[in-house]
Amino acid sequence: MSDNSILSSLVSGYEAYDTQATSKSDTAKTTSLGTEDFLTLLVAQLENQNPLDPADTNQFTDQLAQFSQVEQLINANDKLDEMVTGVKGTEQEVDANSFVGLTVTATATSMTIDNGAVTSGFYEVDEPAEVIVYVYDANGTKVASLSQGEVEAGSYLISWDGTDDEGNSLDDGEYTYEVMANSGDGYKEVQSHLSGTVDAVSYQNGQGYLVIKGVLVDPEDVTTVSSSSSSSSNDSTSIIEYLGTTVSSSHPIIQVEDGKVQGDALSFSLTAASDVTVTIYNADDEKVDTIEISADDATGGENEVTWDGLTNSGHMNSDGLYYYTVKADTGSASTPISGEVSAITSVDGTQYLEIGDAGRLVSLSSITSVE
Numbered sequence: 409m410s411d412n413s414i415l416s417s418l419v420s421g422y423e424a425y426d427t428q429a430t431s432k433s434d435t436a437k438t439t440s441l442g443t444e445d446f447l448t449l450l451v452a453q454l455e456n457q458n459p460l461d462p463a464d465t466n467q468f469t470d471q472l473a474q475f476s477q478v479e480q481l482i483n484a485n486d487k488l489d490e491m492v493t494g495v496k497g498t499e500q501e502v503d504a505n506s507f508v509g510l511t512v513t514a515t516a517t518s519m520t521i522d523n524g525a526v527t528s529g530f531y532e533v534d535e536p537a538e539v540i541v542y543v544y545d546a547n548g549t550k551v552a553s554l555s556q557g558e559v560e561a562g563s564y565l566i567s568w569d570g571t572d573d574e575g576n577s578l579d580d581g582e583y584t585y586e587v588m589a590n591s592g593d594g595y596k597e598v599q600s601h602l603s604g605t606v607d608a609v610s611y612q613n614g615q616g617y618l619v620i621k622g623v624l625v626d627p628e629d630v631t632t633v634s635s636s637s638s639s640s641s642n643d644s645t646s647i648i649e650y651l652g653t654t655v656s657s658s659h660p661i662i663q664v665e666d667g668k669v670q671g672d673a674l675s676f677s678l679t680a681a682s683d684v685t686v687t688i689y690n691a692d693d694e695k696v697d698t699i700e701i702s703a704d705d706a707t708g709g710e711n712e713v714t715w716d717g718l719t720n721s722g723h724m725n726s727d728g729l730y731y732y733t734v735k736a737d738t739g740s741a742s743t744p745i746s747g748e749v750s751a752i753t754s755v756d757g758t759q760y761l762e763i764g765d766a767g768r769l770v771s772l773s774s775i776t777s778v779e
Contacts, residue, residue: 438563453562503617504609504627511619513603513632518584519543520612521570524550524577527612527624528652529566529585531600532752536560536606537589539598543568544584551578560665562752563600563648564624564760580613601631604649620650640763647752647759647772655761656746661769662688662730662753663779664717671767674732679739680708688715688732696725703738729769745770 514532533539539556539642551572556564566585569579576740588595604750608619617624663670684706701711715732717725734741746766754760760769 421707438478442661446561447761467571471474474746493535503743504618506729507606507618507630507633508558508609509601509606511605511632511634511694512620512625513601514620514630514654516600516602516623516625517586517629518564518582518626519568520582520617521578521580523580524570526568526570527610527617529561529568530602530623530651531566531587532563533559533589533591533598534561535591537591538595539587539589541566541597542586542588543727544586545578546581546583551583557753561754562762564751565652565732582615596737598626623650648759650749650761650772650778651752652749654746654748655763655770655775656744656777657764657770657774658742658776659731659746659770659774660743660745660763661760662715662732663753663767663769664725664727664730666727667717667724669715669717673714673763675710675712675745675766676734676741676743677710677737678706678738678741680706682736682738684711684730684737684741686713686715688730689736690725691729696730706736708739 411657425714481556483544488530499549519529520752528650529541539558539559541550541554541556542550543554544549552568553573554566554568556566566587566757579657587598587600589598592595592665602620602623604620606618606620609616610619610624611617618627618630619625659674662674676684676686678684683703684701687695688697697715699715699719701712701713705711719725732743734743745763745766745768747766749761750764751762751770752759753762758771760771761775762769
């Protein structure tokens, strides 16, 4: 073999170097050369070339140029790999602030603990169900089980104190959760989607989260984004936006379910002590019961009366929604209700706000103020 052929083989071997970097073949490893191997063999070739048939100067220069080009291409390829890796990393670091003011839909999957403060989670069910929430740490280990009890169809906030099942306080960080609901045919995972305008960005443990309806959402969980319309009316406002807000209404709604009146006693306010008549109506505006209260038991200010869910004739009213009015013989009476919206309940296809622990419902059309 001539010296020129040897040099050509060396260049070809170096061209195979890039293949060696990615190939796991033993054959490729043994037939490819690195830079140091190439230079070692090149020097050996020059030292041992046949003086009577030395390497052609022009061909030798051309082949060295080829070697230099191959080396530059390999270096450029490595640099491109670094750039691609950098771009991928940049894409993963979503700018949370760019979402402020936009309307987004996201999957609700995490809660965070920051300096002991715990953010709320969110879930929704399409039908009555027994619900339990499992909380996991960053390693995927289940750390807490949060029973939500029996809930009606609707949207709910998840409250967690940041402790594990043994009552130990957990470290700051992000915790994922899964919601399992049993509607009568076993527990199944519920995927919850939260939609609304991004009001702000909250930084927890150095990471930015979108604030939607008071719930913190990881930007990576956003599925759709759209511009908020300044001309949209309150009627188009998502009912989910009321979760966590304090609303007031003068028309509380009573729910009877499974033959039981849900929630606390019926409340009303009087300007002065008076004999009072509380009248209860069904959804068809039919009077179903009347409760008489003497002035001795109805004073000026806040008052309450218990309704057993029975009709005037002593029969249990059917499940459904009811409302009540209060008439005072002296002064005036009103039925104000105010409190934090703790859940959204769906009855016969219509959604209502559930106020705190009182068990009273209000419709969107009856809201007088929102804080």
